[in-house]
Amino acid sequence: MGGHVMGTMQNGKGIMIFSNSSTPQRNPAIDTMIENIVRVLDWEKPLSKNETSPTTKIKDKLVGRYLSAFDQIVTIEQADDKLTYRNPLTIGGKSFEGELFYQGHGQFALPSHSNLLSVEINPEDNKPYITFHRQGTDLKSYAMRKLAVDEVLPFEVAESGSIEESLAAYESWYKQHPRSRLLAPNMLNNQGYVALSKQDYKAAINFLTVYATFHSNDANAFDSLGEAYMLKGDKALAVKHYQKSLSLNPNNDNAKQMLAKLKR
Secondary structure, three states, rough: OEEEEEEEOOOOOOOEEEOOOOHHHHHHHHHHHHHHHHHHHOOOOOOOOOOOOOOOHHHHHHOEEEEOOOOOOOEEEEEOOOOEEOOOOOOOOEEEEEEEEEEOOOOOEEOOOOEEEEEEOOOOOOEEEEEEEEOOOOOOEEEEEEEEOOOHHHHHHHHHHHHHHHHHHHHHHHHHHHOOHHHHHHHHHHHHHHHHOOOOHHHHHHHHHHHHHOOOOOOOHHHHHHHHHHHOOOHHHHHHHHHHHHHOOOOOEEEEHHEEEEEE
């Protein structure tokens, strides 16, 4: 069961939709319904640009990569005079891409977003952030830190580097961000299985090795790593990690079944 609630800041327009279905089926249906409601009721309001164009300094300040609250990379890119905002994940489960429309005072409007956007220095760490402003108020939120030009996130290393490079990247990240969601068991496990679904065994093993290293008492970490090695065709390491999982959780029936299969 899940859904979506949205409303306008003026005129009391609103949509509330809930559906008793799984996320992959629910989100596309809800997205389509919202789009149809907005179209049929003529609620769409095209954004307009300020008569004054943003300076080169303002545009250069925005262009770059940002780390979202969901530990994904949001980008702002420039092509000619057009600034484009790309977010790989939004409410509803699909990616978002839209042009930024300058509203003056260094702030931009974005389609389907109620807040204005700028890039400002967060006084807590003195680093630039995508900052959202609630129109008509002084409220603002420092939402996403801008990544340095040469900054590489640990999951980017795991996607293409070695096991050793992946572990070093996550260890360095842990020292700076000990509570980061990037280190959460479900995050690492999910990234491993996303890679497995693409038959990218190298990346999968990188993510799941990090998972098993940072959560060494988690039987599921070694179960997942055993599966990755098994699918890769490395029988010896698959057995090793399934045995480790079973030692941590003697009731792990999956590990028992896989070991029996591997030892035939």
